Amino acid sequence: MRSAYEAETVRAAERELMARLPEGTLMGRAAAGLAAAAAELLTRVYGARVVLLVGSGDNGGDALYAGARLARRGAGVTAVLLAPERAHPGGLTALRRAGGRVVRGPGGGAAEIARADLVLDGITGIGGRGGLRPEAAGLARAARESGAVLLAVDLPSGVDADTGEVPGEAFRADATVTFGTYKPGLLVDPGREHAGAVRLVEIGLDLPEAPAVQALQYADVRALLPAPSAESDKYRRGVVGVVAGSARYPGAAVLAVAGALHGGAGAVRYVGPAAEAVLARFPETLVSAGPPARAGRVQSWVVGPGIGENAEAVAEILAADVPVLVDADGLRHAEAAAVRARTAPTVLTPHAGEAAALLGTGRAEVESARLASVRALADRFGATALLKGSTTLVAGPAGGPVRVNPTGTPWLATAGSGDVLSGLAGSLLAAGLDGLDAASVGAYLHGLAGRFAADGAPAHAFQVAEALGAAWRDVRGE
Ligand SMILES: NC(=O)C1=CN([C@@H]2O[C@H](COP(=O)(O)OP(=O)(O)OC[C@H]3O[C@@H](n4cnc5c(N)ncnc54)[C@H](OP(=O)(O)O)[C@@H]3O)[C@@H](O)[C@H]2O)[C@@H](O)CC1
Numbered sequence: 383m384r385s386a387y388e389a390e391t392v393r394a395a396e397r398e399l400m401a402r403l404p405e406g407t408l409m410g411r412a413a414a415g416l417a418a419a420a421a422e423l424l425t426r427v428y429g430a431r432v433v434l435l436v437g438s439g440d441n442g443g444d445a446l447y448a449g450a451r452l453a454r455r456g457a458g459v460t461a462v463l464l465a466p467e468r469a470h471p472g473g474l475t476a477l478r479r480a481g482g483r484v485v486r487g488p489g490g491g492a493a494e495i496a497r498a499d500l501v502l503d504g505i506t507g508i509g510g511r512g513g514l515r516p517e518a519a520g521l522a523r524a525a526r527e528s529g530a531v532l533l534a535v536d537l538p539s540g541v542d543a544d545t546g547e548v549p550g551e552a553f554r555a556d557a558t559v560t561f562g563t564y565k566p567g568l569l570v571d572p573g574r575e576h577a578g579a580v581r582l583v584e585i586g587l588d589l590p591e592a593p594a595v596q597a598l599q600y601a602d603v604r605a606l607l608p609a610p611s612a613e614s615d616k617y618r619r620g621v622v623g624v625v626a627g628s629a630r631y632p633g634a635a636v637l638a639v640a641g642a643l644h645g646g647a648g649a650v651r652y653v654g655p656a657a658e659a660v661l662a663r664f665p666e667t668l669v670s671a672g673p674p675a676r677a678g679r680v681q682s683w684v685v686g687p688g689i690g691e692n693a694e695a696v697a698e699i700l701a702a703d704v705p706v707l708v709d710a711d712g713l714r715h716a717e718a719a720a721v722r723a724r725t726a727p728t729v730l731t732p733h734a735g736e737a738a739a740l741l742g743t744g745r746a747e748v749e750s751a752r753l754a755s756v757r758a759l760a761d762r763f764g765a766t767a768l769l770k771g772s773t774t775l776v777a778g779p780a781g782g783p784v785r786v787n788p789t790g791t792p793w794l795a796t797a798g799s800g801d802v803l804s805g806l807a808g809s810l811l812a813a814g815l816d817g818l819d820a821a822s823v824g825a826y827l828h829g830l831a832g833r834f835a836a837d838g839a840p841a842h843a844f845q846v847a848e849a850l851g852a853a854w855r856d857v858r859g860e
Pocket residue numbers: 392393395396408409412437438439440441442443444505506507508509510511512513514515518535536537540561562585
């Protein structure tokens with residue numbers, strides 16, 4: 383599991399550790415890791431032109447000490463100081479002793495930035511507030527225009543460490559070296575895409591058990607995937623019921639069933655008006671025409687994709703005492719009180735627009751504050767909330783770490799791919815995973831399948847469903 387902690391938690395761990403170590407040890411560790419990463423990015427350190435953008439806090443200190451290390455290895459290093467009187471004194475001395483140059487920004491340094499091979503962003507780290515101030519923003523822009531490789535120190539300046547929000551201008555890095563732990567802002571968009579490739583440098587922090595945000599890794603997903611045993615039969619593996627599609631949107635039913643068939647349940651029941659289209663593609667589906675309550679036993683329900691105004695189906699399914707996943711049209715008909723009253727798990731899977739409608743806010747507000755939005759949804763509905771989009775997030779009903787999905791690709795933004803995800807995650811619920819695991823494992827497999835199906839070219843939703851088998855095999859290491 384990859385874990386991310388908020389700035390306050392990092393600071394508390396830092397205080398605790400610093401009390402036990404000689405002064406400067408932590409910054410020394412951070413700078414050593416940073417310089418090593420910088421050296422890897424430069425094919426040759428000797429003779430390379432390196433510019434440090436140095437703010438007034440310890441983030442600038444890290445940059446200065448790392449710059450000193452690079453200067454000792456023969457790089458030409460120039461520090462551009464945003465607040466010359468407040469730049470880290472120890473770091474400045476170290477850089478000067480190593481032969482580095484110092485210029486007063488933000489006016490100075492333009493020529494050095496334009497000719498740089500590598501620019502280190504040490505403007506702000508976890509102490510930054512709000513978007514970059516104008517003078518800092520100007521330097522960040524100059525760095526971007528220079529064509530140099532851009533390396534952020536701890537966190538791209540202007541990105542909110544705790545949320546990934548980018549409230550104004552921010553540094554856009556090719557890579558980020560972060561210290562002690564990942565920060566949520568490095569894993570959640572729009573912060574994540576400002577960070578580029580992220581490398582963690584351990585500095586020995588002792589962190590609490592529960593992080594703010596976590597991301598499943600291959601091994602976590604492998605351990606969670608349901609696997610049939612010798613005693614399994616189709617009912618013991620779980621039956622998932624799918625209520626999807628309409629005369630107008632029969633395809634949504636086909637795609638949700640396609641996802642469900644790849645989710646590990648032993649059987650898929652389809653209930654709705656698109657049975658003919660479903661059977662034409664998937665003769666293995668058990669179909670029934672009546673209301674869901676008369677369809678036979680299931681271990682979970684998926685309701686919503688393409689159902690239009692069928693509010694009764696949603697109400698009926700929410701009244702069932704098995705896990706339920708509500709998606710798409712179904713979300714419009716899901717009353718918060720009815721969801722809260724349920725005792726079995728509920729999973730809601732909105733995209734940003736649907737989440738905005740559920741929260742009574744705007745789509746842009748959800749997009750810019752994804753972490754707060756998914757937590758608010760889970761809290762309001764007392765359910766697991768999966769917020770789809772560029773970084774899919776999953777929050778559980780009881781608070782706790784939010785899961786951020788590390789797989790996925792923008793190629794998934796294609797009509798119907800969400801229907802595949804709802805069937806898949808609902809099937810994982812039937813196979814026995816809890817809401818948080820079913821949603822986050824579903825998103826993980828779906829994201830991998832999206833990558834496999836696209837492989838650099840557009841893929842359509844049915845191909846994403848077809849690639850789910852390859853995603854399973856990949857995770858299982860087969
Ligand atoms: N914790 C750890 O374990 C370790 C932490 N370490 C390092 O310390 C870093 C944290 O250092 P920090 O606390 O000194 O804050 P930092 O990020 O340098 O920023 C504060 C300065 O930025 C300024 N500023 C603020 N907002 C701004 C804006 N929008 N635009 C422009 N400027 C803005 C603000 O100025 P002021 O408001 O005072 O005018 C203030 O002076 C951390 O990220 C890591 O790199 C490692 O060395 C080792 C282990």
